[in-house]
Amino acid sequence: MQPGKPLSTKIDAAVPTAARMYDHYLGGKDNYAADRTACAELDKVVPSTRALALNNRRFLQRVVQTLTQDHGIRQFLDHGSGLPTQNNVHQVAQRVDPTAHVVYVDNDPMVLVHGRALLEQDERTTVIHADLRETEAIFAHPDTERLIDFSQPVAVLFNSVFHCIPDSDTDGPLDVIRRVSERLAPGSCLVMCQLVSEDAEVREFVTNFMDQATQGHWGRVRQEKDVAQWFEGLEILEPGLVEVSTWRPDTEVVHRQLTQEWIEFGGVGRLGRVG
Secondary structure (H helix, E strand, O other), X not given: OOOOOOOOOOOOOOOOOHHHHHHHHOOOOOOOHHHHHHHHHHHXXXXXXXXXXXXXXXXXXXXXXXXXXXXXXXXXXXXXXXXXXXXXXXXXXXXXXXXXXXXXXXXXXXXXXHHHHHOOOOOOEEEEEOOOOOHHHHHHOHHHHHHOOOOOOOEEXXXXXXHHOOOOOOOOHHHHHHHHHXXXXXOOXXXXXXXXXXXXXXXXXXXXXXXXXXXXXXXXXXXXXXXXXXXXXXXXXXXXXEEHHHXXXXXXXXXOOXXXXXXXXXXXXXXXXXX
C-alpha cells in the first residue's frame, strides 16, 4: 500500500503476508495455507529461511534485554512487530522492569486482532494498526502519547521490516529513519536489521517472489552497504553491524546462521547525548 491510504481491516487468507509467513517460520499457528505455500516456495531457493527467522527473533530478545538491563531504556516503539509469539518485546522488557512500556505497530489486521487479545490486561502495552511509514500518525496516536514520553530515551525497533518497503525519496528507509530520529531524545536507540544478500540472483529472485506473493507489500532484499547507510551519524553499539546471530550471544552454544545465501544484517545505533 501507499502511505496516506487507509489500511484495510480485512484479513485476506488467500494472500500471504510477511507477518504470517514469519509466524509460520517461528512455529506459530496464526497463518494460512497461502502463507505456508509461499514459505515452501521460498525455501526452494533460500532454504535457510527458517533458521534465519529463529535467529532474528533471538537477536531481538537479546537486544531488548540489553537495552533494558544495561542502558536503562524503559520505552519501546516496535515497527512491523508481527504476530505475537513467545518472549515478545514487552515480556522481555518487563522481566527486567515491570514498568516498561511498549507500543507495537503493524499494518496487518491479523496482528491487531491477536495482539489486542493478548494485551487486554496489560495497561503498559498496546498495538497500533498503522503503516510504519506514517511517522506523524504513529507518534501522534493517542496510545503512543499515553505510553511513550519522547522527552526521555526510547528504543525504536525496525527489526527485519525495512525489506518490506521500497526505496523512495520520501518514504524509503532512510527517510523514515530521519523522521523518527528527529523526534527522539538523546540516548535513544534505533534497532535496525533486514534481509541482505551479496548474491545478485538471490536478491532478484526473493525480491520479485515476495513482491508477487504479497501483492506489492514488499520492498527489496538489499546489501550490507545499504544497511550501513542507515546508521550514519549514530553511535553503533558493540559489536557493530553484523549478521544478527553473532550480536552479543548470550550462551556459549550459539545458534549461528550457517548458510549464507542471505542473512539478517544490522545492529543498534544510539543518538548522541547533548553536552
